[in-house]
Amino acid sequence: xxxxxxxxxxxxxxxxxxxxxxxxxxxxxxxxxxxxxxxxxxxxxxxxxxxxxxxxxxxxxxxxxxxxxxxxxxxxxxxxxxxxxxxxxxxxxxxxxxxxxxxxxxxxxxxxxxxxxxxxxxxxxxxxxxxxxxxxxxxxxxxxxxxxxxxxxxxxxxxxxxxxxxxxxxxxxxxxxxxxxxxxxxxxxxxxxxxxxxxxxxxxxxxxxxxxxxxxxxxxxxxxxxxxxxxxxxxxxxxxxxxxxxxxxxxxxxxxxxxxxxxxxxxxxxxxxxxxxxxxxxxxxxxxxxxxxxxxxxxxxxxxxxxxxxxxxxxxxx
Numbered sequence: 001x002x003x004x005x006x007x008x009x010x011x012x013x014x015x016x017x018x019x020x021x022x023x024x025x026x027x028x029x030x031x032x033x034x035x036x037x038x039x040x041x042x043x044x045x046x047x048x049x050x051x052x053x054x055x056x057x058x059x060x061x062x063x064x065x066x067x068x069x070x071x072x073x074x075x076x077x078x079x080x081x082x083x084x085x086x087x088x089x090x091x092x093x094x095x096x097x098x099x100x101x102x103x104x105x106x107x108x109x110x111x112x113x114x115x116x117x118x119x120x121x122x123x124x125x126x127x128x129x130x131x132x133x134x135x136x137x138x139x140x141x142x143x144x145x146x147x148x149x150x151x152x153x154x155x156x157x158x159x160x161x162x163x164x165x166x167x168x169x170x171x172x173x174x175x176x177x178x179x180x181x182x183x184x185x186x187x188x189x190x191x192x193x194x195x196x197x198x199x200x201x202x203x204x205x206x207x208x209x210x211x212x213x214x215x216x217x218x219x220x221x222x223x224x225x226x227x228x229x230x231x232x233x234x235x236x237x238x239x240x241x242x243x244x245x246x247x248x249x250x251x252x253x254x255x256x257x258x259x260x261x262x263x264x265x266x267x268x269x270x271x272x273x274x275x276x277x278x279x280x281x282x283x284x285x286x287x288x289x290x291x292x293x294x295x296x297x298x299x300x301x302x303x304x305x306x307x308x309x310x311x312x313x314x315x316x317x318x
Contacts, residue, residue: 001018001092002014003017003055003088004058004294004315006058012090014295014297017057019093020055020088020094021095022068025070025073025098026095027066027067027075028067028093029065029066029067029083029095030092032062032114032316033291033317034059034089034090034091034294035061035062035119035147035313036301038148038230038232039060039257040058040301041305044301048257050088058087059091060084060117060118061084061117061119062094062114063080063104064080064083066081075098080103080104080110081101082114083096083102084100084268086261090297090315097265102116102272105276105279108280111288112286113286114314115288119147119148120275121264121271122256123148123151123156124155124270124274127139127152127156131203131225135159136162137202137203138201139202139205140165141163142165142205142206142207143208143232144165144179144184145176146309147311147313148207150311154180155284158275161203163180163181164182164183165181165185167186168186168307172310179285179287193215193218200220202221205227206227206228207232208231209237210235211233212237213233213237213239222249223247224247225250226251226252228251286312289308290309291316292314292316294317
């Protein structure tokens, strides 16, 4: 089969690779669409390798058709599924544990379904499980116009939270307000910490961190939970620990990719139970910025690198 591999020059090349070999309790999926994530850019740069046992090429979420499934499986050949992966989605086929797949929500295209698993599983893990978000909480989400931000805003609103988010342009501000964001901070015009002081948050999902983390933590509500999922703004920050422990603030580091397959399966089960009807009804929308052929993965990566996208960028094969 073919897949998009990362060569020694960090270029993306559509190349021949070995066919997947099915392990115990795994299904084989013919990939129709694979959605991009910033983790793919990090993997291309050599800073975010796939977990053991997963292919070396990128791709954390796909949608497609089941080709093979074990006896007694929930799945059978011909089923339309979307799936969360540890890697290997930029390919014609992928093998994965059967419980890391979900049915394509009724009414959604393959491109839309491919854009669900990583962003919504990350949001569910960090807001609901790590952050223990409750109805009525004020939730802070960095980069609200990203694919992950799009998912997190809608998830939080569906569960009754007030949402505060950041963007970098007027166009993105309008976009996130349409998604339901209550307070929008333009990071190029406003001081984020000063804005958060007016809206103390109970839960934060932060993909930026960096020098601004310390001042932002000082604005949190007592007992708040600040979850860091990436360090796009830099890996070092200075914290006022005296203030930090007096108010009982929890600082949590969290990544989805490093979780066990069993843990990911539990997250996906919760997603299906709580959100699948909302996808089918249109209450929660999957917003696609652009779809491109799988062979144009480099052009798709460039969209994310320039931060042009409003919603997800998706690669397609069918």
